[in-house]
Amino acid sequence: xxxxxxxxxxxxxxxxxxxxxxxxxxxxxxxxxxxxxxxxxxx
Amino acid sequence: xxxxxxxxxxxxxxxxxxxxxxxxxxxxxxxxxxxxxxxxxxxxxxxxxxxxxxxxxxxxxxxxxxxxxxxxxxxxxxxxxxxxxxxxxxxxxxxxxxxxxxxxxxxxxxxxxxxxxxxxxxxxxxxxxxxxxxxxxxxxxxxxxxxxxxxxxxxxxxxxxxxxxxxxxxxxxxxxxxxxxxxxxxxxxxxxxxxxxxxxxxxxxxxxxxxxxxxxxxxxxxxxxxxxxxxxxxxxxxxxxxxxxxxxxxxxxxxxxxxxxxxxxxxxxxxxxxxxxxxxxxxxxxxxxxxxxxxxxxxxxxxxx
Numbered sequence: 001x002x003x004x005x006x007x008x009x010x011x012x013x014x015x016x017x018x019x020x021x022x023x024x025x026x027x028x029x030x031x032x033x034x035x036x037x038x039x040x041x042x043x
Numbered sequence: 044x045x046x047x048x049x050x051x052x053x054x055x056x057x058x059x060x061x062x063x064x065x066x067x068x069x070x071x072x073x074x075x076x077x078x079x080x081x082x083x084x085x086x087x088x089x090x091x092x093x094x095x096x097x098x099x100x101x102x103x104x105x106x107x108x109x110x111x112x113x114x115x116x117x118x119x120x121x122x123x124x125x126x127x128x129x130x131x132x133x134x135x136x137x138x139x140x141x142x143x144x145x146x147x148x149x150x151x152x153x154x155x156x157x158x159x160x161x162x163x164x165x166x167x168x169x170x171x172x173x174x175x176x177x178x179x180x181x182x183x184x185x186x187x188x189x190x191x192x193x194x195x196x197x198x199x200x201x202x203x204x205x206x207x208x209x210x211x212x213x214x215x216x217x218x219x220x221x222x223x224x225x226x227x228x229x230x231x232x233x234x235x236x237x238x239x240x241x242x243x244x245x246x247x248x249x250x251x252x253x254x255x256x257x258x259x260x261x262x263x264x265x266x267x268x269x270x271x272x273x274x275x276x277x278x279x280x281x282x283x284x285x286x287x288x289x290x291x292x293x294x295x296x297x298x299x300x301x302x303x304x305x306x307x308x309x310x311x312x313x314x315x316x317x318x319x320x321x322x323x324x325x326x327x328x329x330x331x332x333x334x335x336x337x338x339x340x341x342x343x344x345x346x347x348x
Contacts, residue, residue: 003079003203010082010196014089017195018299021188025306032310035317039324 048305055298062288062295070288082200083285088293089192090219092300094256096186097226098159101253102166103179104246110172111243123163130156144264173315176242179249180233181308183226185300190223205269214262215270222259225252 066084073080109119133139134149143149170178197216198208210216229252233245263270281289 003077006199006203007079007081010085010199013195013199014085014192017188017192018303021185022303025303025310028310028314029306032314032317035321036313039317039320 048302051298052302055295055302058291058295058298062292065288065291070285071282073285076204079200079203082196084289084292086193086196086200087289088296089189089196091293092296093186093189093193094260095297096182096189096300096304097222097253097256099162099166100179100182100186100226100249101256102163103170103175103182104249104253106163106167106170107175107179107246108243108250110175120164120167123160127156127160130159147264174312176246177308177311177315179246180230180311181304183229183249184307185304187223187226187230188303189296189300190219190226193219194223210269213269214266215259215268218255218259218262222252222255225255 062084066081070081070084072078105119106116109115131153134143134152140149143152166175166178197219201210202208225248229245229248232248233241236244238244262268263272
């Protein structure tokens with residue numbers, strides 16, 4: 001039966017969604033750090 | 044607290060790997076569905092985690108609204124205590140007991156109400172004013188991520204088992220989609236509204252949105268749906284070995300959700316402090332009062348320590 005493909009697809013999709021979200025958090029942290037640096041320098 | 048994060052992250056990663064191993068290799072194969080049933084170890088814990096996060100969002104939003112006035116906060120506290128007492132006692136009254144659906148035990152209903160009341164006071168103790176709003180936005184966002192996983196893994200599981208990706212009109216599926224849409228609209232409202240009332244409006248939306256959570260959860264208890272019966276209670280049955288793996292998997296996802304919420308909460312707090320500092324700087328700049336760092340010290344230094 002080919003259903004094993006669906007199992008792998010579900011697991012991959014789960015970690016893909018988590019990965020994308022964590023990636024977006026990292027990007028937002030990076031942007032914030034830059035903003036804080038700019039503020040510290042008085043722009 | 045900062046030191047605890049990497050330790051917790053390592054422990055969570057180990058737990059996730061262990062849960063993955065248990066789900067794929069240790070849990071027995073289902074006699075009817077074969078290997079594909081193992082999607083349950085990601086689908087169900089993600090759903091439970093999303094419900095929990097939306098519930099925390101609901102409590103934080105209620106508290107945020109109630110704390111606007113001391114009299115409302117007091118009234119809300121007494122209402123929650125009353126709900127807790129009624130919810131704890133009522134399931135044991137014979138007339139009410141008879142109304143409970145098969146598999147729903149009075150003790151579990153009473154415990155749930157006790158936890159709800161306890162959670163309300165715990166959140167009220169550790170989060171005040173703006174922190175409640177930060178907690179609400181954090182749990183809504185992470186909850187949407189987990190709910191998205193439920194909505195993606197559900198159809199992937201349904202295709203080989205039901206023969207269809209989606210059962211139109213099925214109340215469990217539709218109410219879950221509606222729940223996801225409500226919280227996405229909550230996040231969109233917060234992202235694009237500039238009004239001073241945004242936080243209050245979002246809190247009101249969250250309170251009404253949370254009403255969909257019990258509908259999603261209990262839909263399979265009260266309605267006939269394509270979706271299977273609950274795996275715990277509710278007339279459903281599960282091999283104890285499968286249940287064991289399911290609970291390990293949920294524990295792993297709960298730890299993971301906690302870490303993600305922690306990061307998101309910190310990010311939200313910091314970004315609000317930066318916004319505050321920027322606003323302060325732009326106010327002081329025309330008068331020549333702000334030096335390069337003087338304006339930012341007050342709010343930012345608070346958060347970074």
